[in-house]
Amino acid sequence: MDRGTAADATGEARRVRIDEAMEWNLGNAEHYALQYVDGQQTYITESNRAEIKNGSILRLTTSPDQEAERLHSGIRSNNLDVKADSLKKLANLSRDITFAQEFINRNGLKQLFLIVEEGNDIGEILAHTLKAFMELMEHDFVSWETLSRAFIGKIVGYVKTSGMDASVQQLSLSILENMVPSSRPLFELVKREVTLDRLLTHLQDIMDYLGQRNIRQFIHKNIIHASEPMGDEMAHYLYVLQSITLNLLEQKMRTPMDPYSQEQRERLQSLRHSAFESENEPSAGTFSTERRRSVCVKEFRKLGFQNYSNPAEDLQHAPPGLLALDNMVYFSRCCPSAYSRFVLENSSRDDKHECPFARSSIQLTLALCEILHVGEPCSETAQAFYLMFFGQDHFFEELFCICIQLQNKTWKEMRATQEDFDKVLQVVREQITRTLSLKPTSLELFKTRVNALNYSEILRLRQTERMHQEETLAVPVLGCRGSPPLCELGSGVPDLSIRGGGLQSLLRALQGGDKLWFCRLSPNHKVLHYGDVEPGVQSPPIESLPEKST
Known part of the structure; x- marks a missing residue:
């Protein structure tokens, strides 16, 4: 039975009295308590009653000890509906420290352990059980080190099992996250049982889930471009999201190309077909095997591979590994005109002056990984993120497409030869970092600014900075x-x-x-x-x- 009342925090009305129950003709007044209607629905006790504010809406409800007893009985019921409802309410009420203590005093945690260890309940009941357990442990009445091996084993199993309910896996990961800092043995146990590959799979699932719900567009529209200024905490969250998303590229960055993989070989061959599609592919009936091989070698050389007789060797270095191949294929498919122009323009130059597409792509991919800190752990306090990151679904690939064209442009401005490759890459890297420091709000703006920062402008800026340094010294x-x-x-x-x-x-x-x-x-x-x-x-x-x- 719940009855509402508005609390006045002044004078005698500030005193919360259980004898109000008697005014409403309710027996056993000690079985009732006042509770906030809004927010976390905290119980009013002697320790927090002075915090009641004018206008707060309270209700008279069952006291924490009575509610704890009722729910302790309900979660042991054989009726699944009663059990599910009791666990759901338990998960909600366990945020209140007064209720949590009453429930734990009744050995309630042991009952939650049994539900998990027996493994008879799944889905909604299991999710409510884990949620209630997490809320109860937040109050630090019980040490994480007291958890049984059987319980921990079940939690680890939920994390490792494919197809498990998403809410159960999320709660299981949260439990393990809280266990790890509590003791070295628990840390070693989790480290041994939950592999990095499995965690990366979960992370990829989370990012896919966010992508399906257009979370990026929501952030871009309602947070980054909100009318109110962004707080430091939100800036840190966006930095973390950006870092985690970029770090999903690490696995491919550190994976060399497998020359025996049919799928990877086909992707490599697609670069040749896209660049030279106008040239008729020699058929088996027209040319011998040796002749076809000779044509392939010639075209891979035009593409700028250093090992053009076996271009897979160029992608054996990791980093950037397969990530470089992904970028080249993305560029060839999403910017076909720019890709063909880059390759054909350079293949018609003198060998000494051509800008090698493949070699440039591999080294540029590595440079972008270093600039964007791919594979590096997130900072605990950093707040620096790129506004344009949240304006594009394929940020890294689109950034590469802009920068690889910049590389060709800068190569021509410097009148570079093969011996100048490292010098050109250094200038391109400087163009990128200087432009990123301006914090462009979109990739289009980044493209405009980075292309305006030509080689002559880089030399002028270097001279100005050198003169300023000399003046200072x-x-x-x-x-x-x-x-x-x-x-x-x-x-x-x-x-x-x-x-x-x-x-x-x-x-x-x-x-x-x-x-x-x-x-x-x-x-x-x-x-x-x-x-x-x-x-x-x-x-x-x-x-x-x-x-x-x-």
Whole structure:
């Protein structure tokens, strides 16, 4: 029986009295208690009654000890409906510390252990059992180390079993996650029983589930582009989601190509067919086996493989392994015009000046993995994520498609040869990282900005940064009036030490005149830059001093 009332937290009304039950003609007043209607429906006790706020809605309901007794009996019922309802309510009420203590005092956890260990109940009943167990353990009344081997074995089994109810597996993973930090033996047990491959399978299932429900679009629309500013906690959650998603690429990144895999060989051959589809594939009746092999070798060389007689060898290095093959195939299928243009344009150049597509793709894939920290553990505090990551379903592949075309563009701007391959890759990497630092909100904006950052602009930025560094490191020598020749300064002041700080004699010798004459040493202390500056200029940059002497 529940009856509602509005609580006034002022004066005598702040005191929560069980004798209200007597006003409503209810016997055994100690069997009743007040409970919040909203939120976690916490019971009102002597310890928390002072926290009742004006306007809080309370209800008179069964006391925690009576409810614990009733549910303890209900979860042992042979009637499955009664058992399921009791476990469902138990899972809900167990969040309340007062109820949890009453239930645990009745040896309720032992009953939950039996339900799991016997293994007769599955589906909804098992899910409610595990949920109730998790809520009860959150209060730290019982140590995780007291769990029986049989119970732990069942939980591990739920995690390892394919096709198990998703809610049961999720709760089982949460239980194991809480067990691991509690003791070293439990950690070793979980580590031994639950393999990394199995955890990655669960992670992939979760990401597939989120993808099916368009979670990315929801985040992009309702969180990233929300009218309210994003908090630090949400930024960290988005960073973690981004890191976990990118780390799903790690397995392929660390897996070399299997030359005996029919599926992988077909994907490799598809690159050749897509690039040279206009050229008739020699049939068995037209050319000999040797002739067909010769054509294949020639085309793989045009594709930019280093081992063009056996291109699978180029993909034996892991990382980037199969991930590089995936990127090349994605580019050839999703950007067929750009792919054909890249390959055919370079295959018509002189061998020394062609930009090798396959070699570039392999090294670019590795560079992107390093830039995006693929395979690295998540930080506990980081909040940096890419806004454009949540705007694209195939972020890594689409980013590759943009960057591989950038590589070809930069190659031509640098007029590179094969000997310049590493230098070009270094410039491309710099173009990517500089553009990412601008935090573009979409891949389209990233594409626009990274292509605007051409080789000439990279050189200009490098020069500016180098000059700024020299300006920061340079040591001011002196400021004095007048403008005598530098050689006369040296002869007139034989004791002048450029590296020293005692230049008072020179300053006294050069007083007079209307302009300020300023000298500054280069960072290597080998060149003296000097020239006139306007009054009031405290520290002119080194490039504004036109004269120099060594």
